[in-house]
Amino acid sequence: MELIVTQDYQGMAIETARLLAKEILKKPDIVLGLATGSTPEKVYKKLIEFYQKEILSFDKITSFNLDEYLGLSKAHEQSYYYYMMDKFFHHIDINMDRINILDGKALNIEQECKDFEEKIRKAGGIDLQLLGIGHNGHIGFNEPSEDIEPDTRVVNLTEETIEANSRFFDSIEEVPNKAITMGMKTIMNARKIILIANGEDKAEAIFDTVRGPIDPKHPGSILQLHCNATVIVDKDAAKLL
Ligand code: PGA
Numbered sequence: 001m002e003l004i005v006t007q008d009y010q011g012m013a014i015e016t017a018r019l020l021a022k023e024i025l026k027k028p029d030i031v032l033g034l035a036t037g038s039t040p041e042k043v044y045k046k047l048i049e050f051y052q053k054e055i056l057s058f059d060k061i062t063s064f065n066l067d068e069y070l071g072l073s074k075a076h077e078q079s080y081y082y083y084m085m086d087k088f089f090h091h092i093d094i095n096m097d098r099i100n101i102l103d104g105k106a107l108n109i110e111q112e113c114k115d116f117e118e119k120i121r122k123a124g125g126i127d128l129q130l131l132g133i134g135h136n137g138h139i140g141f142n143e144p145s146e147d148i149e150p151d152t153r154v155v156n157l158t159e160e161t162i163e164a165n166s167r168f169f170d171s172i173e174e175v176p177n178k179a180i181t182m183g184m185k186t187i188m189n190a191r192k193i194i195l196i197a198n199g200e201d202k203a204e205a206i207f208d209t210v211r212g213p214i215d216p217k218h219p220g221s222i223l224q225l226h227c228n229a230t231v232i233v234d235k236d237a238a239k240l241l
Contacts, residue, residue, distance in 0.1 A: 033129030150185030
């Protein structure tokens, strides 16, 4: 596991965008796994800048998003579909037919999950997966648990996650208590993984990820087994390392 510590959030975002850009330039039809949340926001801003400066094109890439709230429509402002459109896809030249985001309103969720895995397989697998991490160490919405859950599936969100994500909603009651997430196997199958975090409140999760025992109670720690994983954090998130 490679570790890069930057001075601050801005540095984390620039370093991450730079690595992503290099991979996209190397393989213009790259298959990206993408994440939502506060942490990657500036990464997307930087990538948009690269696009606007004509350094980078996204017209051949395929993308798969990590997760989505169950029960939120694409039009809901807190859905991850809305987030991706608003913060990234609407500002770049990506082909909308090659965007894959789990449908939180799918009538047959089990089928939706199977189809998603199949689409990843047909795309040739994920070349590069971008990940954030929850305060409780969750990856995507793979919450701390006794066993590794391999596949894309519906999960119950923990109180901690609901509480953490309530900052985006008008009230905590509005936060969905279930989500659909890529499983750990799907994530671990990516050829390269970049996990990003900033802020002191993520320091413990980063410690468990980088130095802790490999344990599904700390989902991030599973990444220690990946042969090409890079953790990019600011110095606050690296505080306990
Ligand atoms: P955040 O979320 O970037 O908003 O902190 C990360 C996560 O929960 O995976």
